Amino acid sequence: MMDSLLLILMLVAVLGIGSQWLAWKFQLPAIVVMSIAGLLVGPVFGLMNPEEAFGDMYRPFISIAVAIILFEGSLNLNFKEVKGLGKPVFRIVTWGAFIAWILGSVAAHFVAGMSWAVAFVIGGIFIVTGPTVILPLLRQSKLKPKPAKILKWEGIIVDPFGALVAIFAFEFILFLSADGRDATSLFLFLLAALFAVVLGYIFGKVVAWMFESGHVPEFLKSPAVFVAVIACFILADEVKHETGLLAVTAMGMTMANLGISSIKDMRHFKENISILLISTVFILLTSSLTTETLMDVFRPEIIGFVLLMLFVVRPLSVFLSTVNSGLNLREKTLVGWIAPRGIVALTVASYFASILADEGFDGASLITPLTFALVFSTVVVHGFSIGWLAKKLNLSAEGNPGVLIVGSNRFSNALVKVMQELDIPSVVVDSSWDRLQRARKAGIPHNHCEILSEQTEYTMNFTPYDYLLASTEYDAYNALVCSTFLPEFGRKNVFRLPNQSHSGDQINDIDHTIGGREVFSPMEGIEELKYKMKSGYVMRKTSLTDQYRYKDYLEDRHEETILLFILKQSKQITFFTNDVEISASPGDTIVSMTPPSKEFNKIKEKLEEQRNEKG
Structure with missing residues (x-):
């Protein structure tokens, strides 16, 4: 096993970006390639274990990476643009997400054997599809405009909210569980959550004002946003653990709706940073898996949960939420099948796995293998079936460039x-x-x-x-x-x-x-x-x-x-x-x-x- 931290950092970066390049070159799902690369250098051949090598810096790095990825996603949430997306999109990102949360939580409890607390947290995280996985699939499959629009905007809108649902579910479960907590602890959390939202709003307004009034030169704008996101996350998290993600989401949404002239340049910068972080974080997470965790993926209860999420939870949430929405049966079938989970789901789940384990909840140890199984399965199955199914349902545009x-x-x-x-x-x-x-x-x-x-x-x-x-x-x-x-x-x-x-x-x-x-x-x-x-x-x-x-x-x-x-x-x-x-x-x-x-x-x-x- 490698002992040099610099060598490990170099290998993680090379494997991450190299996997992205291979995925682009051969039209493969990037997560599949990164998963294989991380597993090979980690639990399979034992070349490195970043969690041990990084020590106390491992969790903070993952947390900051998740914060930046969520901020980049929330930069796309311009309410003026979301308003005109139509009834199907609105239904799926509201009622559909709620139904998927409830059904996913029930499946996690009764099938995967998790406690209700862990099940509701993980169910909230799994409503996320995310643009990092769905947009490449849409580019490859060339769907017709209507289903492509629904899948694209579902990923963009729901992406920042999966973590927020998990945060609130976690705190309410702590309040309802018999651990000596009272209404005061819940009130303090809600106060801290309000503080995080206000803090994110203030950070967004101040950064926007400084940019528009010329107090920050062009060459410093992107680095300034990068530092501001980290500062906003850490300040909120220091006041109350888990609220940092809420703060950066509020900051991103604030900046997205202020009409900043340089917002597009910042989006490109944040996209580049996000791709780098997504690549490295995924390699870090997969290469840090133990052989025991990897073998847990094949446990019957985890396989049963994945099958339920694929064939019951997702289709049912889409079909129920889009009643009388104007979607025909073919469109519902396609949208109800395609829901690949990606980097955000895995990184946020890993973030909460350690928190829930520290709180002593039953089933917390299953979060990582369960999430990895769902992410890998959905990306592979949906990634290789979307084009075929779209053609069968006559929802594919002509494949010629x-x-x-x-x-x-x-x-x-x-x-x-x-x-x-x-x-x-x-x-x-x-x-x-x-x-x-x-x-x-x-x-x-x-x-x-x-x-x-x-x-x-x-x-x-x-x-x-x-x-x-x-x-x-x-x-x-x-x-x-x-x-x-x-x-x-x-x-x-x-x-x-x-x-x-x-x-x-x-x-x-x-x-x-x-x-x-x-x-x-x-x-x-x-x-x-x-x-x-x-x-x-x-x-x-x-x-x-x-x-x-x-x-x-x-x-x-x-x-x-x-x-x-x-x-x-x-x-x-x-x-x-x-x-x-x-x-x-x-x-x-x-x-x-x-x-x-x-x-x-x-x-x-x-x-x-x-x-x-x-x-």
Whole structure:
């Protein structure tokens, strides 16, 4: 076993981020990969035991990590955005969560053999699905907008509240149990909980005021929030243990609803920190499991509890809470099946396992194996079945990668049209009804919205689209759109048209990391493309075969042909850029803008052939 703490820290970080990368590379649930990695270096091969190595620092580190993860989740709870989510979402996150809590607690008591105190705490934690697990599944499965919206917002809204339900359940159970506590102890807890909420609100207001009034420079904003979250958590927790999580949740919700101009940048920073913490914490927790705890996972009562949660508790809570909500049977079936528990459930459960064990409650020792069994089972089962079930229920959007094009004009409309002919999910987005008029008349998929507005995230379904192309007349705006969506789409999947030399923007000298990858060069940007479309250029699709290869096409094409993209046989899309050398194989389709002269020649050749046949 490793003795060096630095070596253990290095291994934990490498395994955590490496697992995330492998999960992304091979389209696997990240938790499954992290679980396997943590178990291999921990109880299986005994290379390390972080709980022993960290000693007294282990629990505080886990607690702070949970606080930051919950704060990041609560930053998404903007009440203005939640209001318009519709009846099904509201029902599931209120009545559905309550039913799931009660049924889960009953199952934990009667099936898993836990005391009522432990059962109600663990039942509250298990209402959490969480965006860290559900959002990657939605991106992979490409559900239709309605079920995708329900699952997404259930995870976002319920995520911060599972821990809070567990906190209040714990305190009320302590009050009701025969341990000598009286109404005074309950009153003091409620007072401490109120103090935590007020403290979180004050921290959120003060941080927001300092940011908006310019008292904190831009480069210090994200670190300042990070330190403020830790301070808010510790101060509340020092007043009354377990209320720190309530304080950071209140702080995050306060900041989310104050309309801070830099909230999106903070979200990106907190997401990055959360991913790092989630990765390391999960490796820490799984590698600290003992062989005995791991074997407890296979106990009949734990397996029975997991099966009940999968096949009874979740479906029943969804079906009961969505009566007369507008969901059909297929949608209820899908939503009632998908409920993967993730990092938040495991970390919060581990947090309470030690507290309940210290209080001497029966069944506290089962919390860790029970939680691990449920998390691992739901992630594996739901992760590998969501795509299959969605297709069976006809709730899956087309699986081909799609393209979101920003800016409606003659060129972008023609590009969307040819993509539709190739069965590529595509849409043109613009904030002007006038610019969208041509797209509407042509029956081209379009969306009227300002792509940079925060509201767009909640009114438009981004799930079908893997690529983004900014094609407006404004070079600076194109660069801004690409920079904004780099975290969502990834740098390699965000593109913009070349800068226009006579546009007046003169942004050629900006840092190469700003904006997306430039496509369709060498040329003069959107104005040249629009002019060529107006002068008779047409979109042409050329299929490559064993007899007509990519090399033949390049030799045969007109010298003024503009190469746009290649649709691979695998349905992946490769745009023509200057920074990557592109190759194509038989079965691929090349899409280009062809000069009218070549079209006229083709027509002449066909007419000549027809005359020869008749003559």
